Amino acid sequence: MKQRILIIGAGFGGMWSALSATRLLDKHNRNDVEVLVLAPQAELHVRPRFYEPDVHRMVAPLNKLFDAVGVTFVKGMAEHIDVERQVVSYRDAQGKAAELAYDRIVLASGSKVVRPALAGIEHAFDVDQLDEAVRLERHVSSLGARPDSPSRNTVVVAGGGFTGIETAAEMPARLRAALGENANIRVIVVDRGREIGAALGEGPRSAIVSASEELGLEWRLNSLVAAVDERGVILADGERIDADTVIWTVGVRASSLTEQIPGERDDYGRLYVDDNLQVPGQKDVFATGDVANAATDGNGNRSLMSCQHAIALGRSAGNNAAASLLGVQPTTYRQAKYVTCLDLGAWGAVFTEGWDRQVQMVRDEAKSLKQQINSVWIYPPAADRSAALAAADPLIPVVA
Template structure:
């Protein structure tokens, strides 16, 4: 049995070093508790900018920061790099590949993964974007597609290599489509002699009737127009019905030949509900009470994308501010219980607004009644994202990279590294 901290104070174990988990740890900085933070990575990743790693704007180090460094000044936290495998509620232990960790309070902030809506066999051919490994692998596949297109003499193969399909018209899909279009239309244009990267075909496919369904229809329509002006083919109301290594098939029988497909259509919660044997919703999220504790287990809390709140609390989107607010609330509840004070009331989510960037000088912002588009929306989006990055170095690095990219249209992180894992993805030029 692993117990990194042998003390008599209440033991708080947090699974997941994302926005929610870190917020709980920070919120308990002055409480008389011993915290063990468990994550399979040693870093905290700023997920909203993963697509910029995938499209060679930023390097992984620009949007990730070692968890041990983030919490190095907090004496009551121990970091453990381990894979969570389950929960033993009777023994009050978190089960990991490094052993069992006893807890008095347990916080599950294990996030979400990709949902293929019952078609998990599509995953190898249309990878999603959830962590640094996903982003660097996707960057490889995008860049290698251009390299192989340069090397091949077969026109049909070249067209397939230069066709990029993004499935899902939410913020991630929109941002990826715009970024891939900018790579093809601007960044790579001077670099190739036998192909014109500007001929690349970028498709954004959405099963619903409009892009960005959480935004007002007017902003969705603006996004649609701007993407088309950038050369992106937008197909709405066209669900994908089949996906393989070299094509996708849409409802109605249309087949699109493509070597690079990216999944941005949905997510499902981690296995936290299964670990607890608790009730879950259709997306696999664990149902919690109004204080974010699991029913019948007041010592266990679930936050972020893994939590399904009671209907009376209203819908809570799976975004970073929501996870951070949940983390603050759980920290306050635990601190109150440990200190013998009345616990705060039910959790209340405060929605600040919605943002999505489309491309250079184009974004959509919805803040209450305020709506921004164009350059103002794009500038506001950039300021907000730089502000929420962890660490001054990261903020400076991202801001400088964005400035360089804006002035030169060049992307500094265009390195092809790693090995192909997608059986439908292009291989390296030497393998042609």
Template sequence: MSQKILIVGAGFAGVCGALGAARVLDGAGVTASDVEITLISPKPELQIRPRMYEAEPQNMAAPLLPLLDAIRVKYVEGSVERISVADKRVSVVSADGQQHSLAYDRLLLTSGSKLSRPPVPGLEGAFSVDHIEDAVELDAHLDRLATQPATPARNTVAVVGCGFTGIEVATELPKRLREKFGADARIRVVVIGSQDEIGPDLGANPRPYIAEAFESLGVETVLGSRVVAVDAQGVRTMSGQHIEAGTVIWAGGMHASPLAAQLSPNLDSLGRVEVAANLRVPEAPHVFVAGDVARALTDDAGRYALMSCQHAVVMGQFGGYDVAADPLGIPTLTYRQPFYATCVDLGEWGAIYSEGWDRQIKLTHDEGKARKRMINTKWIYRPAPNRADALAAGNPLASFG
């Protein structure tokens, strides 16, 4: 009977996990009849989640079946609702509501994260850019507003959240709104955050450039007071301020998939599983975790991976290697990703690109924008569906020469 490897999730970590696992089997001369790799996800596509703040979000997905066929990875369409570590089985629900279970010898969980939605009254009326469906709904809403008479409320968007996503959404909006409402429309974009500074997790170095971009684009900020209610007229902050807005976009942080909690009680504040150096779950030794559901050290200095595409890609490669190497008796690898870079899109102002955890600015304005464009349109996309290129893209050590 063949060994069965299941990969749950088709985000960046899941797809790269499939590439990494297939590469191990190919290198070991193992056939699919000996070790079967199956990827499970609701749709056979990779949503390009880092681009959901851009226009035309309906185009931000890449088909996966040709790629999976090239590397001989099976695909099962459905959502995993339960993981039974004791039985080594997962419960899958298909789109039509049918339930079935799949057994595994090794499991790689890469089920990602979702937008955190705290119990704020009226939050269900806010939009987001969490997934394609959300971003498309927002775009359709803006198109509907464009058919209505111009008013201050119609022309105002409140973006709740002053982190990475909130910044990129807010700085892209002036251009998008003028394209929809007219070049002379009096656009107002307001970023609201409970922190005292914009981009609190980005550090001091990028902040002056973000402030310059906000001023250049006319983006306003309301900081130091969290949103306590959302209604049809806008948002209200804890300080009592009401900001009238026809559109509210929630960008208030992320939380790991609830499947993580089924593996271990050792979770961080974001719901991520504490993993060993080889991404194994100590409490479930047949399970490995990568991407947004993993709290994993990136280096020997005590830095942990972020919920980011760049960490998900490399962690997925390592997770794929380890989940396939383990049943074959091949030594697993220690996940390490010492290089860290940040590229923040700032709309028509440009972008900033920094390197290192202290975020030393390397590129700004048009040069930064060119780097961001390269990242968003080239680097984060998966390889062409030919076997040689696909297997090469699964190498977890490629980044280190």
């Protein structure tokens, strides 16, 4: 009977884990180990693009890729991990309970925006998961059928972090496409920070300020949304903003499956892992992507919940899960170079390097790079066995 590496999740971390594990098995001519991916769909949801229009297209099918490299896909939703028995319980496509045994497991079940217990929060949209992003897109497209009013023409974005800024910067163009070029639109960012773009630090702040001014974005700083309803929000200071569209972008948390793994977790619910992405004290369990908190270098920097880190984390986790099963040397996870490329809508973008986010490019130059990242770099490799396995080498830098 074959030994099994089971990967939970088909996002960036899960997909690259499957490819990298298969790569190492292939390198050692091992046909006695199978790689299984358990996920609701055999597709990569390109989540970093969910703030863009045409979001229903931001899906990359994985069936042909998995078939090409010999990865087995199991359609289902993981419900329970029994680390003592080395068994995962799940619901299959028909909703029936089933189990999968494993010899090594890679947890790559991702993260979600967790909405707070605010009055009316169910009226808010988000760009976190595909179904919600599609719901927002349909809503924005339908606004033109409503009577002209300040509420119809206003969008409130709760949160001024990376996702909030990208979403807000894209909204003027999306609203005008729905309402007409002459519509009197407003896009308001509500953020707890004391200055615009505070969450991203001083480096890109001037670009964010410039883009906000040019795009007409308004900011409510030192502020929080206290309640939501069908026609707007009430802020913590009592101000009411009438808006038919409220988008929630704060409060991301790792998959609750992390709570079933004995180990230390951070404030986001991520499991702390060692340099090989193994959960300390659990020789059969690896974590990757948004469920892993890993050291990226020797300077105290830790991985972020981003596809930039998830790609490299996936390549390392799958490789090292296979290495531990084969008894060969693992590859230490390191991701020394960190960059950000923040989309600022029609203004352009800002590209920074380093953890202190030193600006390297702005406007059209940075926008061109952002479009290349979003449309090419983060997509799966072609369904060609040799090329796909070569791309899964954990020593390939995500950012050169």
